[in-house]
Amino acid sequence: MDPIVVAYALYLLISIPLTVLVARTLSRHGRTFLTEVFADSPGLANAVNQLLVVGFYLVSLGFVTLFLTSHAEVPTAREVFELLSVKVGVVALILGAMHLTNVLIFNGIRRHHLAPKAAPRPATMPYGMPQVPPFPAP
Numbered sequence: 001m002d003p004i005v006v007a008y009a010l011y012l013l014i015s016i017p018l019t020v021l022v023a024r025t026l027s028r029h030g031r032t033f034l035t036e037v038f039a040d041s042p043g044l045a046n047a048v049n050q051l052l053v054v055g056f057y058l059v060s061l062g063f064v065t066l067f068l069t070s071h072a073e074v075p076t077a078r079e080v081f082e083l084l085s086v087k088v089g090v091v092a093l094i095l096g097a098m099h100l101t102n103v104l105i106f107n108g109i110r111r112h113h114l115a116p117k118a119a120p121r122p123a124t125m126p127y128g129m130p131q132v133p134p135f136p137a138p
Contacts, residue, residue: 007080007087008068014084015091019060022095026102027053037110048109052102063094 027049034045067087074080 003074003077003080004070004072007070007074007083010080010084011068011087012064014088015064016061018088018091019057019064019095022099023053023056023060026056026099030102030106033106033110037113052105056098056102060095060098064091067091 030052031046031049034049035042038045038048067090070083070087072079072083074083
């Protein structure tokens with residue numbers, strides 16, 4: 001068998017399970033996080049979680065697939081492992097960056113949702129109407 005085909009097979013056998021592991025971790029912990037944020041709407045929490053996970057899968061697996069090809073010559077087992085280490089290392093770095101991005105998105109959603117709401121401003125009186133103080137004068 002051609003060594004490059006072995007490298008491709010090993011790359012996919014490592015990269016795809018790694019992607020699935022990260023996505024499941026994000027899904028499990030993201031659901032817990034979003035359930036707290038959207039306590040009043042658990043359906044919305046699950047929907048946002050699923051959308052983020054699907055987006056993660058699409059981007060990650062798309063990258064893994066696009067990064068599969070190589071024009072390198074790999075006649076020896078050593079070169080197969082060197083090529084494989086570079087490819088899996090880049091995939092791991094990209095997955096880590098995507099994980100960090102998802103955590104930042106979750107944190108942004110949480111901050112926005114849990115931020116104190118501004119008090120409504122009192123209505124202004126039309127011109128010429130006497131202003132009444134909000135509390136009795138001494």
